[in-house]
Amino acid sequence: AQKITQTQPGMFVQEKEAVTLDCTYDTSDPSYGLFWYKQPSSGEMIFLIYQGSYDQQNATEGRYSLNFQKARKSANLVISASQLGDSAMYFCAMREGFYNQGGKLIFGQGTELSVKP
Amino acid sequence: EPEVTQTPSHQVTQMGQEVILRCVPISNHLYFYWYRQILGQKVEFLVSFYNNEISEKSEIFDDQFSVERPDGSNFTLKIRSTKLEDSAMYFCASSSGGAADTQYFGPGTRLTVL
Numbered sequence: 001a002q003k004i005t006q007t008q009p010g011m012f013v014q015e016k017e018a019v020t021l022d023c024t025y026d027t028s029d030p031s032y033g034l035f036w037y038k039q040p041s042s043g044e045m046i047f048l049i050y051q052g053s054y055d056q057q058n059a060t061e062g063r064y065s066l067n068f069q070k071a072r073k074s075a076n077l078v079i080s081a082s083q084l085g086d087s088a089m090y091f092c093a094m095r096e097g098f099y100n101q102g103g104k105l106i107f108g109q110g111t112e113l114s115v116k117p
Numbered sequence: 118e119p120e121v122t123q124t125p126s127h128q129v130t131q132m133g134q135e136v137i138l139r140c141v142p143i144s145n146h147l148y149f150y151w152y153r154q155i156l157g158q159k160v161e162f163l164v165s166f167y168n169n170e171i172s173e174k175s176e177i178f179d180d181q182f183s184v185e186r187p188d189g190s191n192f193t194l195k196i197r198s199t200k201l202e203d204s205a206m207y208f209c210a211s212s213s214g215g216a217a218d219t220q221y222f223g224p225g226t227r228l229t230v231l
Contacts, residue, residue: 033217045160045208045222052216091160101214102148102172104162 023092140209
């Protein structure tokens with residue numbers, strides 16, 4: 001069965017520094033997609049970044065990058081140059097099946113990130 | 118930029134009452150989903166919907182839940198007889214397909230069952 005584990009319930013980072021949020025996953029399917037979402041205190045879920053299991057390069061989106069280590073089954077989110085507005089809950093999620101369009105997302109427990117001025 | 122919208126933002130109801138949560142997915146999307154998040158917990162999948170029928174449902178999605186796409190724009194979740202444990206944030210999401218098939222979430226409806 002697929003599973004997502006986020007072992008850091010909470011993290012602090014100084015403004016302008018980089019931070020890594022950990023995510024490990026478990027699946028027997030060789031094809032899958034990994035996603036990170038941000039949930040600010042207002043409650044909405046904001047898509048940040050996607051990594052496909054067959055992608056050769058780590059995904060990047062602006063200040064967000066995904067450190068994808070397939071053999072270790074990890075998909076850590078790296079936020080560079082943290083900003084106060086980055087303070088939020090961050091969820092890692094996985095969908096099994098590369099072309100499993102319409103497939104469900106399985107979420108981890110989340111990591112609450114606090115950026116200090 | 119197109120976005121998923123949900124109404125109401127907050128719904129308070131009495132135990133045993135029926136509620137309907139409404140969503141307008143992104144207009145060219147084909148796949149629709151409902152998730153819920155009990156306060157302080159992770160997001161849980163409820164149901165997915167494609168081509169006017171349920172594609173997949175979780176064990177949470179029992180007979181008291183139903184979904185419908187009554188017209189070309191709305192997607193609804195009905196809870197027939199609410200229980201205290203149904204209190205949660207309910208998220209609607211939609212996706213367009215393709216390799217990534219990224220799901221975009223609405224702002225959520227906070228349901229409080231008294």
